[in-house]
Amino acid sequence: MKVHNFNSGPSILPRTVMEQASQAILDFNGTGLSILEIGHRTTHFQDVLQEAISSVKQLMDLSDDHEVLFLHGGATTQFMQVPMNLLDEKATAAYHVNGIWGKKAATEAALFGNVTVVADSSDQQNTYIGKDFTVPASASYLHITSNNTVEGTQWHQFPETEVPLVADMSSDIFCRPADYKRFGLIYAGAQKNMGAAGVNMVVVRKDLLGKVSRKIPTIMDYQKHIDAGSLMNTPPVFAVYVSMLTLRWILQEGGLTEMERRNKAKSDLLYQTIDSLPLYRAQVVKSDRSLMNAVFFLNDPSLETAFLDLCKKENMIGVKGYRTVGGIRVSMYNALPLSSVEAICDLMKDFAIKHG
Structure with a gap:
């Protein structure tokens, strides 16, 4: 049975990644052990982790100025971990709010310091990216959400700013080339474009760390994770492995230029x-x-119920819009084939003929 997976996350993975991950559950690289059983400090897993880190740096064209971490938790954890590490108690961070996740991030940051919302698109139901705004020169950083999964908006040209740029890229990470070196910090939950749920990637410029006066709990301190090589505690081994396989797949398929070409076509x-x-x-x-x-x-x-019922009948999964927005949402992550988009477009045309 052909299933068209339009889920917003956890979402579709490349078929080859699932096949390799499935095999590794039974026997990881001929060791006789499952990937679920191997020690995280063995060379087996350290090779996995290092390939994942190296692949991120290659895809993003990063130098040693940036470190790559694979941490527990989803992007929501970073709503607090970013300001905990970068925002002093009496300092101010600028937040650009284009939807539900940007708003949540700003709310969490306000627990650690001052927050200035420099743009807010809720006046038009978050149907646009506000680009006419000013960032205070004294701000510790500017936080943006590069792609708004719920509302369906995306930054296509990142803002120029004199302060460090921080981005939640959970739902469009690795979908296109960009000048990633411009960012002070990038974070992303893996479960949309980079792997399985349970791990979250952080890319941080090292010179931004160690500047807050607060005491940071060890497990929340980016510098401590850097010093420990993402092995401060037991990492989500399987989720990191699936991310490594997905990153390998992106590189083998032609990298971010090819991902962008496919994503634009869809x-x-x-x-x-x-x-x-x-x-x-x-x-x-x-x-x-x-x-x-x-x-x-x-x-x-x-007609919405009839449309959703038809999608279900035709094995088109995950097309109901987010509960606060409604409507229809079709998620088209890297691994989604063009044929799935062609299928739903044909369904939409047929439905329009019958009900238009």
Whole structure:
């Protein structure tokens, strides 16, 4: 049975990654042990971790100025860990809020210091990326959410700023090339474009650390994790392994340039279909539409249940919009094949003929 996986996360993984991960559960690299059984301080796992770190640096073209960490927890943990490490109690951080996750991040940061919200798109239901804003020169950093999974918006050109730029890239990490060296810190939960749920990647510029006066709990201190090589405590071994396999797959498939080419082809096809059929509407302004998460609505809301029922019948999974937004959401992460987008576009056309 062919299933089209449009889940927003945890989401689709490359078939080869799942096959290799499945085999490793039974026998990891001919050791006779499962990946679930190997010690995290053995050379077996250290080789996995080092390949994952090296792949991130290669894909992002990073120098030794940045460190790569694989840590417990999802991106939500970073809502507190970032300000804990970078924001002094009497200092101010700038937050750019374009949706639910940016708002949550700003709320958590306010527990550790002052927060200035420099832009907030809630006046138009977060259907655009606010670009006319000023960042205080004294700010410790500017935090953005590079892609808004819930609302379907994405930064296509990152803001220029004199202060360190911090980004939650959970839902568009490794979907395209960018000048990643510009960022002071990047964090991302793995479960959308980089692997299995349970691990979160942090890329941090080392010179930003050690500048806050507060005492940081050991397990929350980035510098301590750097010193321990992401092995301060037992890491989520299997999730790191799946991330390593996924990163390897990205490199083998042609890297970020090829991911961007595929992602643009998928998103262009879907948005063209939405725009060409009067039954549907996408509320996000065209210049800010996400390559990863397309959010749209039926102009006749009474037809939504029938549309979702048809998707279910045709094995199209995960298309119901987020509970606070509603509508339809089609997530198109790296591993989603173009054929799945073609299938849902055909379904949309057929549905429009019958109900338009």
